[in-house]
Amino acid sequence: MSRNVYKPPVQKGFGQFIDAMVVLALVYLSLLAPLLLGGTAAESAATEHKAAPTWEELKQNDVMKAQWEKLGHTPETAEPIVTKKFSYEVEPLSLGITIAVIVGYFIFMLKMSDREYREVINERFGPKAGKGD
């Protein structure tokens, strides 16, 4: 059982505090990034409407109209909700980048994990060439 056991350094309290803060900072950054880059959930946009709308213009039938009114809405307050639409245009470049990022992330993770996993297994069970468990 004379195996090479890796002895990690002991981390001081300040270092532990800094490490926890680094992860937090990265989380907040990624939450704010879409806002800073101008592409949030509001990738959906309301369409323009000039005059005061009616339920008919908003394509609401009598039953829909009655339910909207029970919920406390008028055609004016319902308009921004009804006319807000998503745009599902697929841009080949951005889709390609997104696919590359996701696939690249998993490939990097699996390759790196495999390298680390071999260290774990070799320390736990001994070198492969030795007596198996």
Place this chain on the structure above:
Amino acid sequence: MGTAASAGQQEKISLLKVLGPVHVWALGVGIVLVGEYMGWNFSVAKGGAYGSLIACWVIGLLYTCVAMIDSEVTSTVAAAGGQYTQAKHIIGPLMAFNVGLYLVMAYTMLEAADALVVGDLLKAVAQQYGAELDPRPFVVLTIAFLAWMNYRGVFMTLTVNFVITAFAFIAILVLFFHATGLTDGHSVLLHRELLVDLPYGWIGVLASLQFGMWYYLGIEGTCQAAEEVRSAGRSIPMGTMGGMMTLLIAASLTWYICTGIIPWEYLGQATTPLYDAARLMGSVELEVMLFIGTMFAAIASANGCINDASRAWFSMSRDRYMPHWFGAVHPRYRTPYRSILFLIPIAVSFAFTGLLDQVITFSILSGLLGYTFMSFNIVRFRRLWPLGSIERGYVHPYHPIPCIVLGVLCAATYFATYLGYGTSLLSIMAFYILVSIWFVVRRYPFVKRGEQFTMPWPRPKGY
């Protein structure tokens, strides 16, 4: 108390094994049921009412695969940390670090959204009666109270969760019976007049898969209780699959009630759709019941999220993937108290960012990355330790069909997130890439290599 030495002594105290299948059910359904009370309806905005129903069933299939796969691996790797511990034993440290973070982020952000719903609902009800209410103290109070319960002990926490989750589920059943006229013979549902064709065609259906996840997001949290159940081989599969069946029923009933009484454009942006449905029925009793149901569902979810996020953070810290100080167990209550306390202000601050859609998308995407991991994790698990080579608590049927279906549905859901939330998707991926590099460079040197493998299994095949 705060020294590394004392933390080292405390970590030898183990978590208590006190939970049964009912608690596992309460943990899983408790986290998720709030998804029927709010959030699922954003899928209506992305793909229309029928699109949302298709998403409900397609994503239900995704989660059935998750529950099948998870039940096998978790009943075999029965340790706190759930999927994190699985990744550590089956794929490797970097994957485990990422899976741990998926869990912490998915649950902490969901917890923040839950607390916001509690505050917003109280504010809305106060407005109905002409009063003004600042919801922020209620958000803080809710999180603080639940954290205190979690600090005191897991048995009480999940017993409370069982009671309030059961009430929230029964409230949906009562609403369904009233809406369909099964109690008085008079149906108030108006599907014929309110349902419209697919507003965006089939691409909208695909896009709605993103928020279709909200119907079930978090059911895999049952695995976090693995180290605290009396019999993992019995309780985890029973609680998880039972929970999945409960959610499929609740999701279908919720869709049926809401689309039959609320215009789809309103439904697509409503904060509390089931409560709105009760309001439209004109019954004060139903309104009160759904108000309590919504509150209980949000509280149960936040409660389960605190439980799960703290255990994932605790497990990572115990292994030094994160600062070791957080890996301590309370000497009296036997709970991961430092992790619980650390995550409270973080959840509160997420709730106060005002970026609710970002927070929800972060939670959903973290969950989705975790499900993607599960699809290849089970393949590797069966390859490294074929059936018969180790004792498994449960063996899921039809392998590899569930993992193939899971992989395909995950890919479709990434595309659904890209449709409308592409920038958020990229920024969240950037976070996980940066934090992975940080782990390799900064944290991995602190990790004790051989101690990462704690299961009494033989050497993995091929290593």
